Amino acid sequence: MGYEPIWLKQAPLPAGAEHPASIAEAVELELSVLRSLSEAFVWSYLVTEALPEEGYEVLVGEGKADILGGSYAGVLYGIFDAERQLLLTDTVVSVSERPASPLRMLNHWDNADGSIERGYSGLSFFFRDGVLSVNDRTFAYARLCASVGINASVINNVNVFKDATWLITDRYLPVLRKLAECFGAYGIKLYLCVNFAASIEVGGLASADPLEPEVAEFWKKTVAHIYEVIPDFGGFLVKADSEGRPGPYTYGRTQADGANMLAKALAPFGGKLIWRCFVYNCSQDWRDVTTDRACAAYDTFRPLDGAFDENVILQVKNGPVDFQVGEPVSPLFCGMKNTNLMLEVQAAQEYTGQQKHVCYLIPMWKDVLRFHTCAYEKADRVSDIVCGAHRPGGNCGIAAVINTGDDDNWTGADLAAANWYGFGRLCWKPQLSAEEIASEWAGLTFGTDSAVRKILVKVLLASYGIYEKYTAPLGIGWMCNPNNHYGPNVDGYEYDRWGTYHRSSCKAIGVDRTGTGTGYSHQYPEALAAKFDNPETTPMAHMLFFHRLPYTYVLPNGKTVIQHIYDTHFEGVEELMDLIESVVTVQGLIPEKEYTRIMERFAMQLASAKEWRDRINTYYCRMSGIGDAKHRKIYAVSEEDLTYPEA
Numbered sequence: 001m002g003y004e005p006i007w008l009k010q011a012p013l014p015a016g017a018e019h020p021a022s023i024a025e026a027v028e029l030e031l032s033v034l035r036s037l038s039e040a041f042v043w044s045y046l047v048t049e050a051l052p053e054e055g056y057e058v059l060v061g062e063g064k065a066d067i068l069g070g071s072y073a074g075v076l077y078g079i080f081d082a083e084r085q086l087l088l089t090d091t092v093v094s095v096s097e098r099p100a101s102p103l104r105m106l107n108h109w110d111n112a113d114g115s116i117e118r119g120y121s122g123l124s125f126f127f128r129d130g131v132l133s134v135n136d137r138t139f140a141y142a143r144l145c146a147s148v149g150i151n152a153s154v155i156n157n158v159n160v161f162k163d164a165t166w167l168i169t170d171r172y173l174p175v176l177r178k179l180a181e182c183f184g185a186y187g188i189k190l191y192l193c194v195n196f197a198a199s200i201e202v203g204g205l206a207s208a209d210p211l212e213p214e215v216a217e218f219w220k221k222t223v224a225h226i227y228e229v230i231p232d233f234g235g236f237l238v239k240a241d242s243e244g245r246p247g248p249y250t251y252g253r254t255q256a257d258g259a260n261m262l263a264k265a266l267a268p269f270g271g272k273l274i275w276r277c278f279v280y281n282c283s284q285d286w287r288d289v290t291t292d293r294a295c296a297a298y299d300t301f302r303p304l305d306g307a308f309d310e311n312v313i314l315q316v317k318n319g320p321v322d323f324q325v326g327e328p329v330s331p332l333f334c335g336m337k338n339t340n341l342m343l344e345v346q347a348a349q350e351y352t353g354q355q356k357h358v359c360y361l362i363p364m365w366k367d368v369l370r371f372h373t374c375a376y377e378k379a380d381r382v383s384d385i386v387c388g389a390h391r392p393g394g395n396c397g398i399a400a401v402i403n404t405g406d407d408d409n410w411t412g413a414d415l416a417a418a419n420w421y422g423f424g425r426l427c428w429k430p431q432l433s434a435e436e437i438a439s440e441w442a443g444l445t446f447g448t449d450s451a452v453r454k455i456l457v458k459v460l461l462a463s464y465g466i467y468e469k470y471t472a473p474l475g476i477g478w479m480c481n482p483n484n485h486y487g488p489n490v491d492g493y494e495y496d497r498w499g500t501y502h503r504s505s506c507k508a509i510g511v512d513r514t515g516t517g518t519g520y521s522h523q524y525p526e527a528l529a530a531k532f533d534n535p536e537t538t539p540m541a542h543m544l545f546f547h548r549l550p551y552t553y554v555l556p557n558g559k560t561v562i563q564h565i566y567d568t569h570f571e572g573v574e575e576l577m578d579l580i581e582s583v584v585t586v587q588g589l590i591p592e593k594e595y596t597r598i599m600e601r602f603a604m605q606l607a608s609a610k611e612w613r614d615r616i617n618t619y620y621c622r623m624s625g626i627g628d629a630k631h632r633k634i635y636a637v638s639e640e641d642l643t644y645p646e647a
């Protein structure tokens with residue numbers, strides 16, 4: 001399978017160019033691209049200690065432009081900035097930049113057999129049938145990543161099985177070294193996910209107890225050997241005690257015991273240990289209404305605040321449950337002041353339409369990043385916390401479960417590449433608006449024709465809101481088909497073990513997570529707890545996440561819950577149809593291949609959106625017995641079952 005240069009297509013490498021063997025070579029190569037884009041300037045560069053390591057300045061003078069970087073990586077980022085400027089504006093102005101987030105990381109959920117967990121863009125381009133390869137595509141990937149400032153990549157799934165458990169051994173280390181060199185040429189560090197039970201599965205020990213000296217010794221030796229082969233190896237990412245994966249709990253140890261043991265093996269080499277907070281009971285009894293999965297991560301980790309080694313970073317999903325379309329921000333960002341934190345978002349659209357639906361996620365991620373945690377007097381936003389405002393030292397950042405695969409266009413849907421592009425840009429500069437990012441991406445990918453660009457930006461910006469409207473209402477989440485998580489199924493998870501319930505009855509819907517309910521809201525600082533305890537001050541997007549409300553409850557927008565459900569579901573589909581109609585006008589203005597692919601996806605999205613609308617509306621109409629005030633088509637069995645609100 002081939003691959004397209006997507007947002008770098010207007011900045012191709014010189015024909016026949018060799019892969020750079022070092023970052024200095026990548027800088028030279030990229031400089032030649034810059035020269036081919038503009039002869040109006042004499043281009044030169046300089047690495048200077050006067051700038052922060054990854055920072056850069058583009059200094060434009062009479063007929064010349066100098067690119068200064070705090071390192072070769074800084075210079076490289078400066079060159080990509082200049083390329084972007086030239087492609088979007090035809091000229092270059094002076095800029096001075098440094099990245100906001102120290103770690104700007106991609107998490108691939110690629111399995112060694114080549115499949116991708118929650119992958120919607122084909123198979124892995126790293127692995128196939130247990131074999132890892134480094135090839136043209138890997139270099140193209142590294143270049144795309146560097147062009148948006150990504151500096152770290154975890155190439156394998158957090159669920160580490162079978163062959164992947166052996167990545168830390170000589171079976172894979174020689175080829176991993178090649179991969180690390182390819183990445184290194186673009187300023188990217190290689191990280192691996194490890195199996196917490198590797199001391200048993202690979203090491204032949206009887207235990208994976210983190211306090212067992214033999215186990216610690218196994219990891220010390222393993223890590224020392226990795227660094228012998230790959231001197232600039234980044235470190236490990238670990239999913240432990242979660243969804244069946246092994247972890248310290250098996251031995252009665254804490255999450256800190258597990259993380260610190262691995263961190264100590266990495267510390268002498270400057271390696272980082274990233275430990276996920278996605279720990280919850282996935283064998284809940286649905287009859288048990290007192291256990292609330294939303295509370296799990298905070299309940300587990302908050303008591304351990306301050307107990308982690310300096311090179312440990314806890315990686316926290318943006319919301320307390322699992323990448324639903326509109327979750328509140330995880331309270332761990334408020335409560336872990338003595339621990340290094342990293343934010344995890346999901347660009348792979350597991351619950352947001354699986355790259356069949358357009359869903360530009362930058363607006364949602366921006367909401368997370370600018371959320372006030374109320375945990376500090378100043379600099380209390382999530383972005384401040386994950387960018388190191390309170391814990392300098394560089395052990396923090398932002399990671400995205402990425403949406404790439406071996407499809408020609410990398411992300412299955414052409415428009416989904418905006419999430420990959422935008423993720424990198426947002427990590428670099430969280431102040432960029434969702435619109436600026438969309439506009440950059442559209443201009444780079446499809447050229448600066450203003451009609452095309454305007455429409456694509458409009459589509460991207462509207463997409464998240466539309467998706468939110470026609471799927472599960474008011475932030476309640478789930479209601480999707482079990483396992484594959486695509487399409488509507490209101491009760492798909494209702495009587496299952498995953499802790500994800502809506503508990504709809506004929507009178508009310510939602511879970512009471514206030515202080516008098518499951519108590520989840522009180523994991524936040526007082527000001528936020530008070531806000532979320534009151535439906536009048538709870539954001540509409542999270543209303544049914546925090547509250548159990550009667551269908552007749554009047555929301556802050558003046559509508560009853562049931563009417564709001566009907567209205568948003570009809571509107572979502574209508575707005576989608578309008579959007580599709582507007583995209584028809586770019587036919588002939590963008591390449592036919594891309595246009596056809598985009599339209600094929602829209603057809604799938606529209607069919608699915610209608611299914612969502614009709615299932616949700618019908619379910620709640622039948623359940624509540626309340627008809628739509630506007631008498632639109634809902635599939636209630638009999639009109640006699642329904643009452644109608646006064647007009």
Ligand code: GCW
Nearest residue numbers: 109117118158159239278322
């Ligand atoms: O939501 C779940 C996904 C799993 C994933 C898990 C996680 C990698 O459905 O596929 O496993 O989250 O984040 O670990």
